[in-house]
Amino acid sequence: MDLIIQIIYFIGAFLFILGLKMMGSPITARKGIVWAGVGMLLATLITYFHSEITHNYIWMTLAIAIGGVIAYISGKKVAMTDMPQMIALYNGMGGGAAAAIAAVVLLKMEFTNGIVQTLAVLGAIIGTVAFSGSLIAFAKLQGLMKGVIRFPMQQWVNALVFVITLTLGLAIILSGNDYAIATLVAFFVLALAFGVMMTVPIGGADMPVVISLYNALTGLAVGFEGYVLGNPAMMIAGVVVGSAGTLLTQLMAKAMNRPISNVLFSNFGDGGDGEAQAVSGSMKEIDSTDVAVMMAFAEKVVIIPGYGMAVAQAQHKVWEMTKQLQERGVTVKFAIHPVAGRMPGHMNVLLAEAGVPYDIIYDLDEINEEFPTTDVVLVIGANDVVNPAARTDPGSPIYGMPILNADYAKNVIVVKRGKGTGFSGIENHLFFADNTRMLYGDGQDVANDLVTSLKEL
Amino acid sequence: MEGFVALYIFMLAAVVGYELISKVPVILHTPLMSGSNFIHGIVLVGAMVVMGHAEGAAETIIGFIAVLLAAGNAVGGYVVTERMLEMFKPSDKLKESKNKGGH
DSSP states (O other), X not given: OHHHHHHHHHHHHXXXXXXXXXXXXXXXXXXXXXXXXXXXXXXXXXXXXXXXXXXXXXXXXHHHHXXXXXXXXXXXXXXXXXXXXHHHHHHHHHHHHHHHHHHHHHHHTOOOOHHHHHHHHHHHHHXXXXXXXXXXXXXXXXXXSOSOOOOTTHHHHHHHHHHHHHHHHHHHHHTTTOOOHHHHHHHHHHHHHHHHHHHTTSOGGGHHHHHHHHHHHHHHHHHHHHHHTTOHHHHHHHHHHHHHHHHHHHHHHHHTTOOHHHHHHSOTTSOOSSOOOOXXXXXXXXXXXXXXXXXXXXXXXXXXXXXXXXHHTOHHHHHHHHHHHHHTTOEEEEXXXXXXXXXXXXXXXXXXXXXXXXXXXXXXXXXXXXXXXXXXXXXXXOOGGGOTHHHHOTTSTTTTOOOOOGGGSSEEEEEESSSSOOTTOOOOGGGGSTTEEEEESOHHHHHHHHHHHHHHO | OOHHHHHHHHHHHHHHXXXXXXXXXXXXXXHHHHHHHHHGGGHHHHHHHHHHTOOHHHHHHHHHHHHHHHHHHHHHHHHHHHXXXXXXXXXXXXXXXXXXXXX
């Protein structure tokens, strides 16, 4: 039986890698997740026959049923706009599971090997931090927790907590099987606290990077605990996710032109090195009828969606508007900044939900040279990703971040709820430019008005 | 398991993960993060083993929590990833309208 189990685990690990590979292309992505799912199902079922499992079958099944049903229902019901926080939540659960495995193993105190014990402790720290950190990320994106919590010397306090956690972990490793339960409890409590403390000062705009980082950390924790349990499927799947997640985190941080350390240890919106340049000019309003005329007689329109479109649930109306423009022979393209929304590719998912085909959606690099030949750029709920200050103003906190060069277009229409500075609190020079007109209102209402106006033309 | 064999496994797995992601278009980043989130749901297998030989109330309760959380990770990760990927489709309509428009 053990041989059969090993074979199934091997097949499972293979299917995970195959699945992940297939998820790398839009054409095969759907099959990829199904294959990975088959691997997971096989591995889970065969584990019931694992020789080390001697009892608790009923409780185990009950736990799977409870966890599975809750996750199934919440996963089916969640709106596409709320996907990022659900991923954070499920990821936190995985990290928590890895940490709980480590807790049971450490409670048993049956170590015969220092390496095993070291990886159990490391997996415990990483898993616990991913658990509490992901839950905070979830709470923030879900709106359960408003704003960021900052206090003086915060980074030093966090560092201190981390060092004490590591010291306790080291003490557990060095003592062999002779550590106090109190030490173990303190170790876990401090690791939990560190995850919370590390995440609370990070602003919502940086959450994609943070969620991706915790995803990688959970993978690593699972890989380490897999070694502790002598389970190669866990080791391979965990470390594959760990390294893939690390790369994904780097790609995202790079897209924002901020090193990961900067995301984690400095606070966004605190201001750059110098004074930000004062903005000259004024914001000029326009109404939706004029915008409709402008777009209808344009040759090329580029739409730049941001988180504001997600909040307003405007993607369906925007697509309806796009179709009307296409019928009139206008070329319409969507330009997506890598960090638009709350996750990389968040906007792509929302547009896909509305039915926008992915071949009219373009990345930053693909679309940027087209702006000078674009007649109308429609910015819907995006802000920092089109702020020319990133190019021109060394004093701005976002200086150096690659942006969509919307300001190079002949006309720019910015759809915005109000006159405020938005999520990051940075003044946007684009709004004051001579070729920019502001169209105030909720994204969905505005898109609706535009559709109506286009029909009447 | 032999320490060095494990090290090789870790190294090769890390290379595979890195290679898989490095050639992926940005539009798939969210589904991929979600997909890899599902894959570390394999922690369920470990949680089951741990619970299956747990002794005493503390170990059993923590084991129960581990299995519950891991099942949530696996099932939730699968459901949201599948929902996201279901929506990706290319445009046939667009090609038609382009032909009609005649640029």
